Amino acid sequence: MKNLINKEALYLYNRGRYYHSYNILGAHRMKHNGKLGVRFTVWAPYAKMVSVVSEFNNWNECVMENLGDSGVWGCFIEGLDEEVKYKYKILTQENQYKYKADPYSFFSELRPQTASIVYNLDHYKWHDAKWLEHRKNINIFERPxxxxxxxxxxxxxxxxxxxxxxxxxxxxxxxxxxxxxxxxxxxxxxxxxxxxxxxxxxxxxxxxxxxxxxxxxxxxxxxxxxxxxxxxxxxxxxxxxxxxxxxxxxxxxxxxxxxxxxxxxxxxxxxxxxxxxxxxxxxxxxxxxxxxxxxxxxxxxxxxxxxxxxxxxxxxxxxxxxxxxxxxxxxxxxxxxxxxxxxxxxxxxxxxxxxxxxxxxxxxxxxxxxxxxxxxxxxxxxxxxxxxxMQLDPFFRKYNHNLITFSMSYAFxxxxxxxxxxxxxxxxxxxxxxxxxxxxxxxFANYRVLIAYMIFHPGKKLLFMGSEIAQFIEWREYSELDWMLLEYDMHKKFQLYVKDINHYYLNENALWEIDYDWSGFQWIDADNRDQSIFIFKRVGKKGEDFNVIILNFTPVYYKNFRLGVPAKGIYRTVFNSDEEKYGGSDTTITKTMKAKEVAWHNQPYSVELTVPPLSSLVIKLSKRKLAIPK
Missing domain, CATH: 3.20.20.80 (Glycosidases)
Structure with missing residues (x-):
């Protein structure tokens, strides 16, 4: 066994400094003295004796050798092939036997069986070289x-x-x-x-x-x-x-x-x-x-x-x-x-x-x-x-306004x-x-606003499966998701909503290029607690790449709502959660609006638009006439 284990690797393993220990411990099929077989090694420092028992030898013992003061035991079994089941039989200091699965096993028996299985991981032919090269060359913080x-x-x-x-x-x-x-x-x-x-x-x-x-x-x-x-x-x-x-x-x-x-x-x-x-x-x-x-x-x-x-x-x-x-x-x-x-x-x-x-x-x-x-x-x-x-009745949200604004006090x-x-x-x-x-x-309307708030808020995103189809019952690990809900109109429309807002996120660099710095976010109105409307701006690396987001957390419809904007020009509504195709009320909204030199919300210009109930809107500058003030 001494020739089968790298002494330096074993030394580093004992000292917590060997970071590929799966190469020296566990079961590895290899050639030794011209013979093919499997090398078994396991760390069991307090054991009096350790053996390999496997289906190869009808679960009889193959006694392992104690490799010095490392606490590691090892043996080589000739003729042993892949996918053989095995366990370690360990004699404790109290003279009791324990049958243990290999801590470094690469494959295991199907539950409720518990044996380990000899398995070689190196024979798979990968086809992802393009992806591996791609991920080395991107700044993940500035990507969606x-x-x-x-x-x-x-x-x-x-x-x-x-x-x-x-x-x-x-x-x-x-x-x-x-x-x-x-x-x-x-x-x-x-x-x-x-x-x-x-x-x-x-x-x-x-x-x-x-x-x-x-x-x-x-x-x-x-x-x-x-x-x-x-x-x-x-x-x-x-x-x-x-x-x-x-x-x-x-x-x-x-x-x-x-x-x-x-x-x-x-x-x-x-x-x-x-x-x-x-x-x-x-x-x-x-x-x-x-x-x-x-x-x-x-x-x-x-x-x-x-x-x-x-x-x-x-x-x-x-x-x-x-x-x-x-x-x-x-x-x-x-x-x-x-x-x-x-x-x-x-x-x-x-x-x-x-x-x-x-x-x-x-x-x-x-x-x-x-x-x-x-x-x-x-x-x-x-x-x-x-x-x-979100679980509050919209009437009471104005008394809990800080639950939304507080996250921006520590977002970065x-x-x-x-x-x-x-x-x-x-x-x-x-x-x-x-x-x-x-x-x-x-x-559903509240849920659409929740998803929009997550997508437009600084930070990367995660959603659990089933949430994209608005599953009504809790997740159960023993049963599949309720895919039959997609036969119902509102669930199908909600799935489309999640799909569309996800793709909008992917295509808008202003929503992910500067996720971890104030330069990527600006409150336009964080203080409108009476109407429970929040307005903010997300900005890309180029200052002219910005989205203005309006979130209405109440079921109240607002016509001729004045909104401050940072630049002069023509604005258009590019995303609206209240559309009929998403299950919304399909309120007639202002699709294009011209910014006027009327200061509002601490912005030099403003527009007027319709804000639907329980909705999220995104407007963008489509024709910039003046530079954004610094």
């Missing part, structure tokens, strides 16, 4: 990002209720996502997990694409097809905790070598970030998905649960403290900074998105500024305030993604359309 978040098993199902495979979904999903105007697909975790109801967030196989939908190469095909169609792929990734199933990481060799204190909310184990081997394991895992599967980004789940030692504790006094007496997890902070440093070193184009729900500062700032080093963060504050506002503190995710349409929270107040028509 509109993410379609989805769960593989419940997007659509076969007539008999069975789930589609990775390859089948590639043929069904990608064309739809492209047509709807999305730039990326974000997948709820596709790493192996035992329980469907966890949605993939309680993982046993961090290196294994779940066998529910096919093989790892089938998933490679899905990513490949996305890239060939110009769609990026983001994976939800869960480095904070792991599930406690017997075959997983929990008490792997009789001791908690991977994790520590159980998670209060989720019934899982937290990763122990004080262990250097855990750093090697998790950072290598992040690298793995970029390296082997060509993914474009990771959405890091539950960042807040990693940052705070007292996360989930009802009585904070019972929580552990760090060496300075504070509640921040210093080891987790070190881990995250190192994670982002390494990922951006190898993959500068990567999207590293933090799901961080607190007010922790500098999440998307670099390490030299004492930041965590992510490049994007979900804007949970915007989401909570916005949904709270981080690089935000505005997310209306799966978390907002489960656990009794209602679907997005069902959160909206009023009768049937009003619910």
């Amino acid at each position: 990002i509109n993410i379609y978040e989805m769960h593989f098993g419940s997007w659509k199902r076969k007539k008999d209720g069975e789930i589609y495979t990775y390859r089948e979904l590639a043929d069904l999903v990608i064309g739809y996502v492209k047509e709807m105007g999305y730039t990326h697909i974000e997948l709820l975790p596709i790493m192996e997990h035992p329980f469907d109801g966890s949605w993939g967030y309680q993982i046993t196989g961090f290196y294994s694409t779940t066998s529910r939908y096919g093989t790892p190469k089938d998933f490679m095909y899905f990513v490949d097809q996305c890239h060939q169609s110009g769609i990026g792929v983001i994976l939800d990734w869960v480095p904070g905790h792991f599930c406690m199933d017997e075959h997983g990481l929990c008490e792997f060799d009789g001791e908690n070598i991977y994790g520590c204190i159980g998670h209060k909310h989720w019934g899982t184990m937290n990763f122990d970030f004080s262990k250097t081997e855990v750093h090697s394991y998790l950072i290598s895992n992040a690298v793995f998905w970029f390296d082997k599967f060509h993914v474009d980004g990771l959405r890091i789940d539950g960042v807040s649960s990693m940052l705070y030692l007292d996360y989930g504790y009802e009585d904070k006094n019972l929580a552990p403290r760090n060496k300075f007496g504070g509640n921040s997890n210093l080891d987790a902070i070190t881990f995250m900074k190192k994670l982002n440093e390494i990922i951006f070193k190898y993959y500068p184009f990567a999207l590293m998105i933090a799901e961080e729900s607190s007010s922790w500062p500098l999440v998307t700032k670099p390490q030299y500024m004492d930041g965590l080093g992510y490049n994007f963060k979900w804007d949970m504050g915007w989401m909570n305030d916005t949904l709270r506002y 503190a981080e690089n935000f993604i505005l997310s209306l995710s799966h978390d907002e349409v489960v656990h009794g929270k209602k679907s997005l359309v069902d959160k909206m107040p009023g009768d049937y028509w009003s619910k």
